[in-house]
Amino acid sequence: MKALFYSINGIGLGHLSRTSAIAKQMIDDGGADIKFFTKSDFNLFLEDMGVPFVKSPPVGIGDDSEAFIHLVNEYLPKVIIYDNFFPHGGLLYANSRGIRNVLILRNKKKGFIEKELSDYGDVYAKFDLFVVTEDGLKDRLPESVLERSIFTGPIIRESVRDNNVAKRYGIKEDDFVVCFTCGGGSNSKRLPVFNAVKGAWEELKGKIDGLKFIVLRGPFSGDFPESEGIIVKEFEKDMTGLLAHCDIVISHAGYNTVNEIILSKKPSILIPVDSKDDCQLDRAMNVEKTGIGWCLKEPDSKHIASLVKEFHDKPRVREGIRKAFESINVVPGNKEVSDAILRLLKEERDVLKLGKSCNNNCVCCEELGNKIGIEK
Template sequence: MRLLVYSHDTFGLGNIRRMLAICEHLLREIEGLSILLISGSPILHGFRLPKGLDYIKLPCINRGETDNLVAKYLGTDIDETVKMRSDLILSAAVNYKPDLVLVDKKPYGIKNELAPTLDYLQAKLPQTRFVLLLRDILDTPAKTIAEWHKHGYYEAVKKFYDLLLIVGIPEIFHLPQEYEFPTEVIQKAHFCGYIRKPQGCKQPEQVRDELQLSSNQKLVLVTPGGGEDGYQLIHTYLTGLKLLTDTHNIKSLIICGSEMPIEHRQALYQMATTYPQVQMYEFTDDLMSYVGVADVVVSMAGYNTVCEILSASKPAVVIPRIKPSQEQFVRSQRMYEFGCFQTIHPHDLTPSVLMQQVQQQLVNTQVNNTVDLGGLDRIASLIKSIFTNKNLIYEREVLYSERFSQGILAGKIII
C-alpha cells in the first residue's frame, strides 16, 4: 500500500512537523504501508525518520512576512522554481503509482504545482484516492474565502478529493461554517481533533539534570517555533528578566529555532551571557522532553506548539504572529476564550507585560485539558478504511441539517 504525502512548506517548520507526526502514526497503525513524502522543507533531513518513510526534497520556496513567494536558495525566479518542483512531483507520482495521495493545506499545492499530478493520476490511475488535510485555522474568514474562490479550491475539493480532514474541533473554530464551504465540500469534511504530541524521548529527571535544575527552581521554556521571526519575542523575554528579583528562583531555557537568521541568534546568545540562569539552544527535534519539565511555556501560536502545550497540560503565555497570515492571532484568541492559555497581542508586548503574565502563570494550577487531542487516531481510521476498501458512507442529511446546525461535523465510517 503506497501513500504519497505532499507537505506545504513556505514558512517555518510547522507543516513538516505535523505531516511527519501523521506519517509516523500511520506507519504504526497500517501494516504494509509505504510512504513517500514530498517537501521543500530545508530542515527535513534533521528529523528522525521511521522505517517505511522516505522523502523527495524539492527546491525551497520562502514566503516571508511580505507574503511574496521567492526561491529561498536558488538563483531562479519563482515561476521557474515552481515549474521545477511541479515536474519533480509529477515524476515521483508517475513512478511511485500511489494508492492514496495526502495533500496538506492547499488543494492544488503552492501556486498550483500539484495540478498536473492530480490530473495525471485521475486520468491514468483512477483508482488513486485523494485526501486533503487542513489545520484548524487557515486565516481570517474574509481572506480565506477570497483565496479559495480565486484559486478554485472549492471546485478542486469537489472534483478530486474523497475526504477533507480537519485537525481541529468546531468548538474552537468551525472551519466549514467560517469559510462558507458549499454542501458538496461539507459532506466530505471530518473534524478529527487536534494532534496529541507524545511524551519526549528523555525522562524528566534526565532533563532536569541536563539543565541543572534544583528541586525548588521553576523552569520557563521559551520557544518561537522555527524561529524565522522569533527575535522580538526572545529579546523581549531576556529584557524582562531584569525586572525579576532573585527571589523568583527561575531558570530559563530558550530554544531559538533552526530557521532564525544567524545574526539574530548571535545577538541573542550575546545578550543571554549576562543572565547565568538562562540556557540557549539552537534547535531540538525533541521539544516535548523540555515542554514536559517546564512550569510555564512562552511561545508563539503555531499549530504544533499549541498542540505541545495542550498535550502536556502546561500553563502558557502565547504571543501570536500577525503577518503575513492572521492564523496564529485567530487561534490564540479562540483558545484564550476556551481557557487554554493566556495571550498577548504583539502590539502590546513589552518586557513588563510579558514578565507579569509569566509570573501569574507560574502559580496557575487551572489548565484547560478538555480539548480533543484524538486527531491522529481518527486520521488513521479514515485512511485505513480507504486502504481496506471499505465504503465511506456519509449520513448526508444528518450531517448537513442536524449536526451542522449544532456545530458538530463528522463523517461516519460504516464498516
C-alpha cells in the same frame, strides 16, 4: 500500500511535524509504505522513523508541480496526503491517474478559505477526503466539501517518552523553567517578540530562584546567547516531553505549539504573529478566554516579565489555571486520521502510469507528462 506526503514548509517545522505524526501512526497501525516530498531542512523526524524523502527544489509552495509529478509517476502511490497547501498541477495529474487525494485543513483567517474555494472550486473537487483538524471551519465550508470531510482532534506529535529530557537540559527539581519557542515564518515579524523575551529575561533574572530559560529558536537566526540560566537549542523533537518539565511557555500562537501546550496542560503567554492566512490572534484569544494563558497583542518585555512573575508568586493564579485545564480534554486526531487514510489505501483501485488512459479518458495527463519530459 503506498502513501505519499506532500509536506512543504516555508522555513518552519509545522507541516513536517504534523504529517510525520500522521505517518508514524499509519506505520504503527498498518505498516504502510510511506514516502515524503519536502523541502524542510529539519528532516530528523523522518530519519528517526526510517521514512524516505525526496527534497523539493528551492521554489515557492505550489511551484513544484513538475518535480512532484516526476516523483508521483516513479513511486505510484495509492494515496497522496497534502497538509493545507498543494501543487495544483500535481493534484490534477494524481487525480487523473486514479490516485486518492487527501487534504488536511486547519482554521484560516476569515475570507481566506472562502476565496480559495470560490476561485479554485474545480480543483478542490478533485480531493477524495478533507481532514479538518481545528474548530472554526465547519460553518464556513460548502456542502460539496462537507460531504467529503471528517472532523478530528488536532494532529500532535506526542511524547516519545524520552526519559533523558530533563537531563539533556539540566533541569533540576526546584528549577522554575520558562520555555520560549520562536517558531517559523518571517524573521522580521518574529524579531520584536524575540527581543521582548530577551528583555523579559533581563527583568526576571535574580528575582526568581532557580530561573531557567529554554529557548527553541527553530530556523530563526536571532542572537540569544547562552549564559547561566539560559539554554538555546535549534529545535526539540520531543516537544511535549520537554513541556512536561516546564512551568510556563512563551510562544507565538501557531497551530502545533498551541495544541502541544494545551495537551501538556501548561500555562502560556502567547504573542500572535500576523500572517496572510493563519489565524494566530483568534487562537491566542481563545486560550486567554478559557483561562489557561494570556494573549499579548504586542510584544512587551515588562508585561511578559510581570505575567511570569505573577504566575510564579501567586498560588491563586496557578490554581485558577489548573482548574481551567480540568475542563479541557484534548484528544489528538492522529489515530482517526490514520484510520481514514488506511481505509483509502485498502480500496481496490488501479493506479495508472503515464501513457495509459486516465479515469476521464482524456489526454491531458499524457500531454502534461510529455511537456515535462516523463517517459512512458
